[in-house]
Amino acid sequence: xxxxxxxxxxxxxxxxxxxxxxxxxxxxxxxxxxxxxxxxxxxxxxxxxxxxxxxxxxxxxxxxxxxxxxxxxxxxxxxxxxxxxxxxxxxxxxxxxxxxxxxxxxxxxxxxxxxxxxxxxxxxxxxxxxxxxxxxxxxxxxxxxxxxxxxxxxxxxxxxxxxxxxxxxxxxxxxxxxxxxxxxxxxxxxxxxxxxxxxxxxxxxxxxxxxxxxxxxxxxxxxxxxxxxxxxxxxxxxxxxxxxxxxxxxxxxxxxxxxxxxxxxxxxxxxxxxxxxxxxxxxxxxxxxxxxxxxxxxxxxxxxxxxxxxxxxxxxxxxxxxxxxxxxxxxxxxxxxxxxxxxxxxxxxxxxxxxxxxxxxxxxxxxxxxxxxxxxxxxxxxxxxxxxxxxxxxxxxxxxxxxx
Numbered sequence: 001x002x003x004x005x006x007x008x009x010x011x012x013x014x015x016x017x018x019x020x021x022x023x024x025x026x027x028x029x030x031x032x033x034x035x036x037x038x039x040x041x042x043x044x045x046x047x048x049x050x051x052x053x054x055x056x057x058x059x060x061x062x063x064x065x066x067x068x069x070x071x072x073x074x075x076x077x078x079x080x081x082x083x084x085x086x087x088x089x090x091x092x093x094x095x096x097x098x099x100x101x102x103x104x105x106x107x108x109x110x111x112x113x114x115x116x117x118x119x120x121x122x123x124x125x126x127x128x129x130x131x132x133x134x135x136x137x138x139x140x141x142x143x144x145x146x147x148x149x150x151x152x153x154x155x156x157x158x159x160x161x162x163x164x165x166x167x168x169x170x171x172x173x174x175x176x177x178x179x180x181x182x183x184x185x186x187x188x189x190x191x192x193x194x195x196x197x198x199x200x201x202x203x204x205x206x207x208x209x210x211x212x213x214x215x216x217x218x219x220x221x222x223x224x225x226x227x228x229x230x231x232x233x234x235x236x237x238x239x240x241x242x243x244x245x246x247x248x249x250x251x252x253x254x255x256x257x258x259x260x261x262x263x264x265x266x267x268x269x270x271x272x273x274x275x276x277x278x279x280x281x282x283x284x285x286x287x288x289x290x291x292x293x294x295x296x297x298x299x300x301x302x303x304x305x306x307x308x309x310x311x312x313x314x315x316x317x318x319x320x321x322x323x324x325x326x327x328x329x330x331x332x333x334x335x336x337x338x339x340x341x342x343x344x345x346x347x348x349x350x351x352x353x354x355x356x357x358x359x360x361x362x363x364x365x366x367x368x369x370x371x372x373x374x375x376x377x378x379x380x381x382x383x384x385x386x387x388x389x390x391x392x393x394x395x396x397x398x399x400x401x402x403x404x
Contacts, residue, residue: 003033003034003036003146004047004052004053004070004071006146007019007034007047007146008049008050010142010145010146011047011049011110011142012049014108014110014142015107015108016049016107016108016109016110016135016142017048017049017105017106017107017108017109018046018047018048018049018099018100018103018105018107018108018109018110019034019045019046019047019109019110019112019142020044020045020046020096020109020110020111020112021034021035021044021045021111021112021113021143022042022043022044022045022092022096022112022113023042023113023114024039024040024041024042025037025038025039025040025255026214026251026255027042027114028112028113028114029114029147029255029338029339029340029343030112030114030143030147031043031045031112031114032255032339033143033146033147033339034047034053034143035055035065035069036068036069036070037055037064037065037067037068037069038064038068038253038254039055039057039061039064039065040061041057041058041060041061042057042058042088043055043056043057043058043061043065044056044057044076044092044095044096046096046099047071048099048100048103048104048105051103052071052072053069053070053071053072054071054072054073054074054099055069055071055072055073055074056073056074056075056076056078056079056095056099057073057074057075057076058075058076059075059076059077062075076091076095079094079095079098079099080094080095080098087119088119089119089120089122089123090122090126092123093122093123093126093127096111096123096127097126097127097130097132100127100132105132106133107133108133108135109127109132109133109134109135110135110137110141110142111123111124111127111134112141112143140344144343144344145344147338147339147343147344148336148343148344148345148358148359149356149357149358149359150338150358150359150360150382151358154256154338154360155358155360155382155384155391157252157254157256158256158257158258158337158338158360158380158382158391159391159392159393160252161211161250161251161252161256161257161258162258162260162380162391162392163392163393164209164210164211164252164258165211165248165250165258165260166260166392166396167205167209168202168205168206168208168209168211168248169246169248169260169262169396170396171201171205172198172201172202172205172246173397173401175188175198175201176198176244176264176401176403177403179193179403180404181240181266181267181403181404184239184240185237185238185239185240186238186239186240186266186403192237193238194234194235194236194237194238195219195220195221195232195233195234195235195236195237195238196233196234196235196236198219198238198244198246199217199219199232199234202217202219202246202248203217206248206250210252210253211250211251211252211258212250212251212252212253213248213249213250214250214251215249215251215341216231217231217247217248217249217250218230218231218232218245218246218247218248218261219231219232219244219245219246219247220232220236220244220245220374221236221237221238221239221242221243221244221245221266221373222236222237222238222239222242222243222373223242223370223371223372223373224236224373225242225243225244225245225368225373225374226326226327226368226369226370226371226372226373226374227368227374228330228331228366228368228374228376238266239266240266240267241266241267241268241269242265242266242269242272242372242373243263243264243265243266243269243272243372243373243374243375244263244264244265244266245261245263245373245374245375245376246261246262246263246264247259247260247261247376247378248260248261249341251341255339256338256339257337257338257339257340257341258337258380258391259337259341259362259364259378259380260378260379260380260396261364261366261376261377261378262377262396262398262401263276263279263374263375263376263377263400263401264400264401264402264403265400265401265402265403266403267402267403267404268402269372271369271372272372272373272375272400273400275367275369275372275375276375276377276400278306278307278310278312278367279365279366279367279375279376279377280377280398281306282303282306282307282329282365283363283364283365283377283379283398285302285303285306286299286300286302286303286333286334286347286363286365287363287381287388289302290347290355290363290381290383290388291386291387291388293354293386294354295351295352295353295354296345296346296347296348296351296352296353296354296355297347297348297349297350297351297352299333299334299347299363300316300332300333300347300348300349300351301316301349303329303333303365304316304329307328307329307365307367312327312328312329312367313325313327313328313329314328314329314330315329315330315331315332315349316329316349326368326370327368327369327370328367328368328369329365329366329367329368330366330368331366332346332347332348332349333347333348333363333364333365334346334347334348334361334362334363334364334378335347335361335362336359336360336361337360337361337362337380338360345359345361347361347362347363355383356383357383357384357385357386358382358383359382359383360380360381360382360391361380361381361382362378362379362380362381363378363379363381364376364377364378364379365377377398379391379395379396379398380392
């Protein structure tokens with residue numbers, strides 16, 4: 001069954017007569033998932049139950065959309081006339097209203113958007129005022145559930161992206177291998193190396209492979225690496241005895257993402273080396289739990305218990321109003337990867353479901369200490385035929401890269 005056949009089945013089961021999604025190809029993953037073509041300036045996807053899908057775009061995107069979309073492609077002007085409304089929200093609302101009328105929709109309508117709240121509210125209110133029944137879905141929504149299990153084509157594409165990210169990491173490792181420690185700081189070809197220099201190199205390597213860091217990247221060094229999402233500042237020094245956390249999460253031309261993290265160490269640090277060893281062991285433990293049919297929350301629980309046995313605090317101890325710790329394992333274990341960088345399945349507390357064939361997800365345990373910095377290792381895995389597999393076919397070297 002193709003995507004639109006699945007959509008009809010889901011709509012029928014949920015009592016929906018129409019689905020609307022709008023936005024730009026890479027700003028709304030639900031729109032991208034349904035339209036399956038690039039619409040740089042944004043568009044409107046419409047599908048009535050048991051009818052062919054419709055894609056509405058601006059005139060300038062009409063040619064590109066017509067070549068790739070399997071249904072009917074229209075220009076906004078065909079629906080609302082040559083004089084455009086004053087706002088994009090009004091254009092979407094008027095177009096959706098006209099399509100709903102043409103298809104005789106009188107029942108539930110689900111709307112999927114990813115933009116500012118006021119525009120979304122205006123569109124919903126306008127359609128409701130015209131008598132259309134706009135449905136407010138509970139999480140996970142219909143499209144959350146459909147996108148959760150990746151098709152073979154999606155898994156193949158994510159694997160391709162992963163192999164390109166592996167290549168970028170190989171180049172970064174070669175670059176770091178050329179570096180030397182002088183006077184307590186890292187140097188490259190005789191000049192002090194700062195985080196900005198390493199970021200520029202990483203950005204160039206991604207660009208060579210048509211990978212787009214649309215949500216940035218993380219290269220953090222020293223004690224600041226104890227903040228998991230500190231992106232790193234251009235002027236930050238790279239010092240002896242401290243780690244470098246490199247987290248790349250680019251997307252491809254078709255808006256699919258990949259996510260991978262490695263940690264390097266400048267010189268030696270027994271504490272960082274121990275943390276890295278424990279993180280690797282934790283990733284293997286989580287992989288075993290998932291592979292044995294364990295629930296997402298059980299994988300998280302097992303890693304928390306493992307770190308706690310080894311002397312680290314975790315967010316598993318938050319019950320009873322206990323604050324999130326500053327030292328130890330301070331974030332969730334993993335998340336789904338696809339048309340967004342954080343989607344179902346989530347490997348965290350409260351996610352009481354087993355992972356299934358078609359799930360694509362990260363496993364990214366980390367340990368952090370404000371006095372030492374941070375250590376994180378992250379890889380993307382997928383479930384096929386009940387087995388947990390590396391998304392790329394092989395896992396890029398997980399050894400702690402020690403720079404001397």
